[in-house]
Amino acid sequence: MPSFKGDEATNYDERIERLVPGYELLHQLTFAQCQVQLEADAKVLVVGAGTGKEVIALAQANPNMHFVAQDISEDMLAIAQQHFDQAGIANRVQIHCGDLNALEGQFDAALCLLVMHFVPDDGSKAKLLQAIRNQLVSGAWLWIADLMKPETPFERDAQFQVCQQLGLTDIGVERTLAAFEREFFALDRMRFAELLEHNGFGVAHCYFKALSFTGFVVRCQ
Numbered sequence: 001m002p003s004f005k006g007d008e009a010t011n012y013d014e015r016i017e018r019l020v021p022g023y024e025l026l027h028q029l030t031f032a033q034c035q036v037q038l039e040a041d042a043k044v045l046v047v048g049a050g051t052g053k054e055v056i057a058l059a060q061a062n063p064n065m066h067f068v069a070q071d072i073s074e075d076m077l078a079i080a081q082q083h084f085d086q087a088g089i090a091n092r093v094q095i096h097c098g099d100l101n102a103l104e105g106q107f108d109a110a111l112c113l114l115v116m117h118f119v120p121d122d123g124s125k126a127k128l129l130q131a132i133r134n135q136l137v138s139g140a141w142l143w144i145a146d147l148m149k150p151e152t153p154f155e156r157d158a159q160f161q162v163c164q165q166l167g168l169t170d171i172g173v174e175r176t177l178a179a180f181e182r183e184f185f186a187l188d189r190m191r192f193a194e195l196l197e198h199n200g201f202g203v204a205h206c207y208f209k210a211l212s213f214t215g216f217v218v219r220c221q
């Protein structure tokens with residue numbers, strides 16, 4: 001996994017848009033679904049909150065919502081904290097660095113965008129999903145998006161074409177290709193659905209797909 005520390009945290013916001021085709025749209029579609037589905041005073045858990053994009057959009061639109069922004073990178077959360085202060089929403093956001101199991105639960109919804117693909121499928125993805133499930137009330141929704149295994153032999157190549165159009169350099173392409181091999185643990189749709197269903201969630205519905213980046217919404221049981 002990238003370290004998400006130091007420069008990798010500082011440069012994150014401008015780097016991510018070149019690496020994830022449709023990054024902005026993924027966030028827009030997730031936000032829109034939360035807007036129509038969540039109560040005005042919902043308590044929302046954002047797993048792998050990074051620099052805080054999901055939290056800021058929802059908090060600015062919903063003055064009575066409360067959030068926990070969780071991550072394992074202190075540096076990403078330090079940037080998120082600055083963004084929350086600037087946006088005037090810090091009083092409604094608890095920042096939590098580390099284990100999800102330390103939280104008190106009873107969340108009405110969770111978001112986990114572009115996080116679980118960094119977690120190996122050796123029991124660790126299942127553990128993460130269980131930890132998220134344990135923090136949610138029954139019937140809560142989870143929005144989760146990951147890099148998936150390519151569905152055609154040319155999907156990855158097409159993805160890098162788009163990344164280059166978005167400004168990724170040749171060296172950037174080479175590094176990202178190597179990172180995909182070493183640092184990402186992409187699943188196919190069947191395994192993704194199976195993991196969700198075995199860890200307390202229902203049927204996953206796809207709501208976003210930009211080449212291999214895929215978003216699902218699923219309700220916990």
Ligand SMILES: C[S@@+](CC[C@H](N)C(=O)[O-])C[C@H]1O[C@@H](n2cnc3c(N)ncnc32)[C@H](O)[C@@H]1O
Nearest residue numbers: 004047048049050071072073076113114115118
């Ligand atoms: C690609 S960023 C996504 C950030 C944000 N969700 C977004 O959409 O911009 C991935 C984030 O997940 C965090 N992360 C990686 N593994 C994690 C884990 N097991 N639990 C929580 N956060 C994790 C990283 O530190 C990083 O901040």
